[in-house]
Amino acid sequence: MNYSRHFLHNHHLQSPPPMATPTTLLLRSPFYTNPRRRTTTIKASNNPPPPLHHHRRPADESIRQEAHRRNSTDHNFSAKYVPFNAHPSCTESYSLDEIVYRSRSGGLLDVHHDMEALKAFDGTYWKSLFDSRIGKTTWPYGSGVWSKKEWVLPEIDDDDIVSAFEGNSNMFWAERFGKQLVGMNDLWVKHCGISHTGSFKDLGMTVLVSQVNRLRKMNRPVIGVGCASTGDTSAALSAYCASAGIPSIVFLPADKISMAQLVQPIANGAFVLSLDTDFDGCMRLVREVTSELPIYLANSLNSLRLEGQKTAAIEILQQFDWEVPDWVIVPGGNLGNIYAFYKGFHMCKELGLVDRIPRLVCAQAANANPLYLHFQSGWEDFSPVKAKTTFASAIQIGDPVSIDRAVYALKNSNGIVEEATEEELMDAMAQADATGMFICPHTGVALTALVKLRNSGVIKATDRAVVVSTAHGLKFTQSKIDYHSKAIPEMGCKLANPPVNVKADFGSVMDVLKKYLLSKEVK
Numbered sequence: 001m002n003y004s005r006h007f008l009h010n011h012h013l014q015s016p017p018p019m020a021t022p023t024t025l026l027l028r029s030p031f032y033t034n035p036r037r038r039t040t041t042i043k044a045s046n047n048p049p050p051p052l053h054h055h056r057r058p059a060d061e062s063i064r065q066e067a068h069r070r071n072s073t074d075h076n077f078s079a080k081y082v083p084f085n086a087h088p089s090c091t092e093s094y095s096l097d098e099i100v101y102r103s104r105s106g107g108l109l110d111v112h113h114d115m116e117a118l119k120a121f122d123g124t125y126w127k128s129l130f131d132s133r134i135g136k137t138t139w140p141y142g143s144g145v146w147s148k149k150e151w152v153l154p155e156i157d158d159d160d161i162v163s164a165f166e167g168n169s170n171m172f173w174a175e176r177f178g179k180q181l182v183g184m185n186d187l188w189v190k191h192c193g194i195s196h197t198g199s200f201k202d203l204g205m206t207v208l209v210s211q212v213n214r215l216r217k218m219n220r221p222v223i224g225v226g227c228a229s230t231g232d233t234s235a236a237l238s239a240y241c242a243s244a245g246i247p248s249i250v251f252l253p254a255d256k257i258s259m260a261q262l263v264q265p266i267a268n269g270a271f272v273l274s275l276d277t278d279f280d281g282c283m284r285l286v287r288e289v290t291s292e293l294p295i296y297l298a299n300s301l302n303s304l305r306l307e308g309q310k311t312a313a314i315e316i317l318q319q320f321d322w323e324v325p326d327w328v329i330v331p332g333g334n335l336g337n338i339y340a341f342y343k344g345f346h347m348c349k350e351l352g353l354v355d356r357i358p359r360l361v362c363a364q365a366a367n368a369n370p371l372y373l374h375f376q377s378g379w380e381d382f383s384p385v386k387a388k389t390t391f392a393s394a395i396q397i398g399d400p401v402s403i404d405r406a407v408y409a410l411k412n413s414n415g416i417v418e419e420a421t422e423e424e425l426m427d428a429m430a431q432a433d434a435t436g437m438f439i440c441p442h443t444g445v446a447l448t449a450l451v452k453l454r455n456s457g458v459i460k461a462t463d464r465a466v467v468v469s470t471a472h473g474l475k476f477t478q479s480k481i482d483y484h485s486k487a488i489p490e491m492g493c494k495l496a497n498p499p500v501n502v503k504a505d506f507g508s509v510m511d512v513l514k515k516y517l518l519s520k521e522v523k
């Protein structure tokens, strides 16, 4: 077979641009050739390659079938479950096709990739490959998660993937917030909440539901998929399950999630249980239930989820053209994500895409702050707390399942934990909104952490910082309504901007407008 023609004809969207060498190029494509024949010599010249025209697939073929025909699993990458942070001599491991959430000793698991196989390709190779897939509709690489498939679930058939082309979320240059509130020029907000179900949970859920889809095709005992939720995980689970025709069951703490979040699983046809307890109570119940019934556990206790979540970190680096920011600030609740970010950054370093990782900050609501207290104690003692009501309701969690993962991530990234009171987080949210964003209260928690660390001089004016915005503000409009109508007891709501009631006549309208314009006049 003429490999160069085969390669160019079929795979130009997925393969990295050839490296510029004058004569011959040793191109090793792990995806489209037999691994035993993976080293292939093709001709290259100094000139850029001519524009490549993608041949449209036959009219009766879907993008899924086209992906299947490409046979992209022809490589030797692999991943398995291992006990989290185990001693190097530990040999315990499980196939990802097993249904297992805990190690033999009851500890957390981690998805471990065959790093030697990935290291057969250098950092330039991976950067080019990932960059070449952005913004395409080719299945499944149009997704920000699956554009990194080799690092996520390398062995899944493209045909089993359940994706809404999630990820590739906007990185917003927070120009006015940066300059006016923290004196920074290089402040960015990664809008992970501008996503299929309005939160960053889509990133992990596409991976978990895809694997479930595969397990069901293998006739494994999975009738449905279940989770406990503060509203975002349940929305993502039910949407991805509905898309694949898989039953979903969600355990929600009654009256503790927003109306917009509650209606999501209802609309997507999930079986919704509203329970008279808090998130931690729901979590305990769903763990018990999933150990008895053929319901697959979708909470981030299941380490598969973190494989998708970690791609947000890779995306941040990609969006900065592989330059590493100094800080990344993430709101934390059940604490899977702070570890997922660490893992994404760490993989990029280990595989030679970057030479360092950012310092991580985990931001918690003061009303639900077990990690903050643990950090304050010098990591001495960890005790769960009874989480109190917070406007950042999706992180109202007192007994986070990923506490060990979070501590590991923070210790290994020279990280920090901060907290935000209700007034601080609501003011930060209002301030951000007033500079053109429309963020959720959890992002308000992360912005409060930024403000505090700037005020104490830990984060410098010249640093580059990324605040991760985790959900869409439209899911949390009631908190904004309460704030702007000054309806929150014992809160100043100093940035409230309530509507003005005006008589519908010309004079009255003119009077209020003149007053308004005078207040805005440039002094």
Ligand SMILES: Cc1ncc(COP(=O)(O)O)c(C=O)c1O
Residues within 6 Å of the ligand: 199, 230, 232, 233, 300, 331, 332, 333, 334, 335, 336, 337, 338, 394, 395, 440, 442, 470, 471
């Ligand atoms: C909107 C939002 N932000 C932040 C978090 C925190 O993520 P994690 O639970 O991984 O710490 C969650 C969920 O807990 C969430 O739904």
Ligand SMILES: N[C@@H](CCOP(=O)(O)O)C(=O)O
Residues within 6 Å of the ligand: 201, 228, 229, 230, 231, 232, 233, 234, 298, 299, 300, 301, 333, 334, 335, 336, 394, 395
């Ligand atoms: N914020 C989450 C809490 C559940 O945690 P997860 O770590 O299992 O996603 C939610 O939206 O439910």
